[in-house]
Amino acid sequence: SAVISQKPSRDICQRGTSLTIQCQVDSQVTMMFWYRQQPGQSLTLIATANQGSEATYESGFVIDKFPISRPNLTFSTLTVSNMSPEDSSIYLCSVVNRGLYEQYFGPGTRLTVT
Amino acid sequence: GENVEQHPSTLSVQEGDSAVIKCTYSDSASNYFPWYKQELGKRPQLIIDIRSNVGEKKDQRIAVTLNKTAKHFSLHITETQPEDSAVYFCAASLNTGGFKTIFGAGTRLFVKA
Numbered sequence: 001s002a003v004i005s006q007k008p009s010r011d012i013c014q015r016g017t018s019l020t021i022q023c024q025v026d027s028q029v030t031m032m033f034w035y036r037q038q039p040g041q042s043l044t045l046i047a048t049a050n051q052g053s054e055a056t057y058e059s060g061f062v063i064d065k066f067p068i069s070r071p072n073l074t075f076s077t078l079t080v081s082n083m084s085p086e087d088s089s090i091y092l093c094s095v096v097n098r099g100l101y102e103q104y105f106g107p108g109t110r111l112t113v114t
Numbered sequence: 115g116e117n118v119e120q121h122p123s124t125l126s127v128q129e130g131d132s133a134v135i136k137c138t139y140s141d142s143a144s145n146y147f148p149w150y151k152q153e154l155g156k157r158p159q160l161i162i163d164i165r166s167n168v169g170e171k172k173d174q175r176i177a178v179t180l181n182k183t184a185k186h187f188s189l190h191i192t193e194t195q196p197e198d199s200a201v202y203f204c205a206a207s208l209n210t211g212g213f214k215t216i217f218g219a220g221t222r223l224f225v226k227a
Contacts, residue, residue: 001160031212031213041219042219042220043158043203045215092157092158096209096213100209100213101146101163101165101207102160103148103160103207104160105150105158106157107156
């Protein structure tokens with residue numbers, strides 16, 4: 001399985017500011033995703049990070065709020081912009097292998113907005 | 115839209131007993147069904163999966179069954195141990211023309227020693 005790392009692991013931010021989360025994979029992967037997980041809740045897909053092109057966002061998520069980059073097959077960033085307390089959550093990077101079956105998750109970034 | 119329903123939301127069993135978690139999916143095109151275990155403060159971890167051309171798969175104490183006609187799939191854990199206590203998520207994926215996964219709401223499993 002792919003080894004996925006995320007930075008930072010946690011952060012406390014003030015409302016109105018932005019935070020960029022980095023996701024690094026130890027091997028080239030076909031697909032990368034960003035998820036959000038509220039405490040005690042399931043996983044909600046924010047967007048699919050497309051290599052070299054604009055991300056594909058799910059309903060309820062927009063590029064201005066969650067800009068995503070994926071410059072190559074092993075790295076992606078998610079920015080949470082103009083944060084409010086409602087953005088407090090765990091953000092997880094996820095990858096799918098070349099066979100398009102097994103999906104793995106990064107350790108997550110715990111974000112608290114005050 | 116596509117949906118995955120998961121039951122029960124909470125399950126408490128005695129150590130050594132079996133635990134069963136059931137899921138139903140709505141998109142008949144789904145062709146891959148993974149199960150994840152998430153311990154407190156940790157990432158979701160893939161524990162077993164099943165493809166649509168298989169009816170059952172087993173890995174030591176865990177097994178998964180799939181009924182494509184009824185669009186049901188289940189996770190079975192036998193001889194439960196306290197370390198099995200966690201939240202379990204089922205998911206239904208479609209990996210043609212891209213990759214899309216719909217997760218269930220999760221089942222919190224408590225195994226009492």
